[in-house]
Amino acid sequence: MRAVRGPTAAAPRRSFPVTKQVKQLDRVVIRFAGDSGDGMQLTGDRFTSETATFGNDLSTLPNFPAEIRAPAGTLPGVSSFQLHFADHDILTPGDAPTVLVAMNPAALKANIRDLPRGAEIIVNTDEFSKRAMAKVGYPTSPLEDGSLDAYNVHAIPLTTLTVGALAEFEISKKDAERAKNMFALGLLSWLYHRPTEATVDFLRRKFAKLPVIAEANVAAFKAGWNFGETTDDFAVSYEVAPAKLPSGTYRNITGNLALSYGLVAAGQLAELPVYLGSYPITPASDILHELAKHKNFGVRTFQAEDEIAGIGAALGASFGGALGVTTTSGPGVALKSETIGLAVSLELPLLIVDVQRGGPSTGLPTKTEQSDLLQAMFGRNGEAPVPIVAPQTPSDCFAAAVEAARIALKYRTPVFLLSDGYLANGSEPWRLPETSELPDLRVAFATEPNQENADGTKEFWPYKRDPETLARPWAVPGTPGLEHRIGGIEKADGIGSISYDPANHDLMVRTRQAKVDGIAKDIDPLWVDDATGDAKVLVIGWGSTYGPIAAAVRRVRAAGGKVAQAHLRHLNPFPANTAEVLRSYDKVIVPEMNLGQLALLLRGRFLVDAMSYNQVRGLPFKSEELAHVIREVIESV
């Protein structure tokens, strides 16, 4: 049970009772937009947290520039945060906002094209000076020239109201103005009946060392709420009932946080210390920051001098019996390639977490893309197969990290975990797993010689494999009698000493490949959602496109269309039944945020005429757009 509560303490009494209408909605998409310095990410985070606490299903899409403080008031400097919340389960942050909060002309201009007619726009009129409008190319004020007639505009002097509300506080005008995002948050919290205590607590915690600033922000937040309740501008407020999600305990979580917890969990489940060697890179750095907080789980974090040293240290730790992990994004993977190849040759467990971003080169550091699949698959010299696991939603990053660790430890191999910028920063409610449900990842280190010679003497052969998994023994330094040397030079099968023998190399190359291919027997088959069982079109994806694809499939089905959906968690090896699934449909559509990398693999591996649908705009697909594509293909069959 949850009551909708307004601010408690210090809420000014209203002089006149105002009766306002309350409307029920099933879902809302809000986008907060402002300058990079306006605190829009924080505002969005808080609204998300209130919404999660309230019990709606939700999905978020932060979108910010790579510059820390881009020039004020410019289009490239606009930072936004989109939140979709609903009384039912949802899959995406929403195609188009139904509400836009624009803190300045640049925020309005940068986002207006995404708004459907009839959307609500809340603008901060204080920022609509002639100069500020001219800076982004508004010759006349859009608030006055009729260009926003199709929308429901609430023109509010947010800055003035905030400064006025904080007149009694002994703070600078600048500090008072900076609290305008909390005024806006208060107003939106009123408008959508969000619970507010947690935000008040949050502000007091955040500014614990500056109590005056804390109280000023709380006051601005409450003033925003009260403004909503008293102003005539908002005649209606909205309720979105809690969603009926599967029973359980939930929290809201971003992909990077879920992934970090997955790594901590993997260490606990394997009863091994986790060693993260990493170099800061957007959008992966938050994983390093998070793991650095959890030393009490036996997690060591090492910020290396470069990407190469980051993975080198992780591999060194793996040699010593730790679960070595490195976290990075595409450019970092390029630098780590040689060490990944060494890990393939050494056959030691290692996790390479690639939080993909727009490429090539520096590309779009803060935007999402799925264009490292082929780099993960093939980006090394020689035949160097590496298993690949991809999470499909922010909270799924937890389970995917555990699965990647399972494969790495069991098969003694480096494993790629391919997240992306959208998963990393986006958030959603997560039904917490019971720790007893999590897999047992414990491994046995080698303790005894494993080879008996003809003369009865015993030896340790570092490349004598488990016949089932083809994994080699993991003998860590400190184990008496198992001293051995390994390296990147080709090794003789079994005994592991240097070998340039042609037949041996052929055998070793094929064996390493067979080991990775054999993982297909040990992963879940590809599951197909074919509701009616007679769809002729399959749409298949991987990674973060799960939400938009599933939402598109729902739309198509809602209109009577028949389409099947499958989503790959394992990209190398593919699940054993992949060929069978693909061949069961007349048409196979592969939407990807790249130029067709999975499609290339599916066509090459399975000789199916997979059709690519691609976008590389740094943003997730819109589900309506995918639904349109699916409908067209269905009609063509």
Place this chain on the structure above:
Amino acid sequence: MSESANGAGGFPSLTLIPKADAKQSMKDFKSDQEVRWCPGCGDYAILAAVQGFLPELGLRKENVVWISGIGCSSRFPYYLNTYGMHSIHGRAPAIATGLATSREDLSVWVVTGDGDALSIGGNHLIHALRRNVNLKILLFNNRIYGLTKGQYSPTSETGKITKSTPMGSLDHPFNPLSVAIGAEASFVARSIDSDRKHLTSVLRAAAAHEGTALVEIYQNCNIFNDGAFEQLKDPAQRDDVTIRLEHGQPIRFGAEGQYGVIRGAHGALDVAEVAKVGEDAVLVHDAHADNPELAFALTRLGDLTSNTHTPIGVFRDIARPVYDRLMSAQMAEAATKQGQGDLASLIRGNDTWTID
């Protein structure tokens, strides 16, 4: 495990490493692999010195790890019956850092060369040195690329004629020990492949040092750069060109100790006849001085081409906090302050709701 309160030989750097139950000999550290360096290579002498020295540490050999990069010298781990990794070009210090910072019970040694450590792996070397991880780095300097068959290296003298520089190399060389001191190294030493006694004494000092120790070993490549250090080996002239550094001792050299290192004009080091300048003018070596000025100045003595006035021995050996110990201290502090981690409460966080 037989752990004595002190490290082997009283070395505080080795206190955390398990000790051998019985006395060891050189053959305990020889692997069964056939050594494949070119006949006459200086690496053989270094290998023999190391195999002869390791028993002195009295460590369990399973707790000793040798990690190398790529190059002739990097084959070293194959010939030692300890744990070992022959890794990739230039990256051994990074890999060894991960191992050493996660396993304090191991004695971790890195073998590298002038190309491996100073060219492709320069970044890892300087950062290992400034962090002061408990690593011992042996840098075999032969002033040439041997494994790729004879190109000039970052320590080759300018104008060197090689296959890749038929008109002479244009690069100004690095002085590895100057680089190391510039990178905040806490232990810097130099020795010579053929002087087993001296090399062993330097290895002993490096092993005793807490933190990263860099030992440059002048090593002759008899195929591609033969005689690079001949003046330091030739009995007829070696005493007059080699300056043997000993902590706390006047820096004198020459067959009769007739030369000394003094402060010359503008404070720069100079070499003089002791008889002319007087014994009091001769500098006393202080490897433990926190200020690196003298140690650095000593690295600048010596001529790369003629090898005249080449100091060998321990230039610098100072106490500085060791990275892996600091890391472990933070781990322990976190466990004390936060308590042992509980996974269920971690993933739960502070803000949950329940749906029935």
